């Protein structure tokens with residue numbers, strides 16, 4: 512069976528005044544339908560460069576070699592026009608700071624409705640109804656009223672829900688979430704993670720979830736890919752990586768999250784014994 516996303520030998524470099532900076536140095540991984548892959552690692556290890564490469568959203572000084580296939584279709588080398596079609600339909604991305612992705616001068620309703628009218632050729636009435644349904648789907652109360660509001664009138668958590676609603680508008684098969692909860696307080700963070708997990712189940716999407724937080728990984732990952740200095744240093748299912756980390760950097764990451772050692776690890780062990788599977792691979 513084919514993978515939803517198959518990345519092979521991806522090298523992402525940034526041209527800088529001081530020469531080429533290799534942000535990603537030949538990594539390979541895959542994501543299946545209905546699966547969440549967490550990419551974890553410290554600041555600057557190439558997590559964002561990886562997700563931007565997949566989306567075809569690298570800045571002008573970025574360049575890629577290697578292969579990125581979505582449902583078998585090669586993304587590397589596609590024109591911007593072709594990429595826009597794929598981004599509008601097959602994959603979407605949510606970012607850390609929704610304020611940068613939402614336009615402050617337009618109402619939430621306008622920003623949700625416009626792409627639906629353009630990409631899916633819906634009438635204004637249909638697009639409005641669709642927007643209401645989307646806001647409802649991401650757990651926003653009183654969606655009709657929210658359509659009239661502007662981004663600054665919403666809380667951080669609500670803004671992130673709106674971003675997720677926008678990302679889901681095209682019913683993507685792949686959702687890339689780059690540190691989507693980092694700017695939120697812990698309670699809201701937990702709610703957004705749960706929402707993404709529920710939506711993944713409901714819609715059967717594959718999810719690439721970028722984070723530096725092993726606590727978040729414990730909550731949402733099926734598989735984990737640990738990056739260090741632009742390379743993949745460890746990859747495995749979440750149980751194996753948490754219970755027997757192989758790489759010293761992974762051990763360090765796990766040790767840095769206090770509740771991973773007790774609470775989450777306990778939770779992971781519970782989860783594995785519940786379904787009778789073992790943690791070794």
Ligand SMILES: Nc1ncnc2c1ncn2[C@@H]1O[C@H](COP(=O)(O)OP(=O)(O)OP(=O)(O)O)[C@@H](O)[C@H]1O
Pocket residue numbers: 525526527532533534552553554555556557558559560561570572723
């Ligand atoms: N536009 C750019 N031009 C040049 N170098 C860049 C650019 N964007 C990122 N880099 C460099 O590429 C490397 C990888 O950065 P990347 O943003 O992928 O890391 P990250 O793991 O996502 O970190 P963070 O968690 O801080 O976002 C870093 O050394 C960074 O300084």
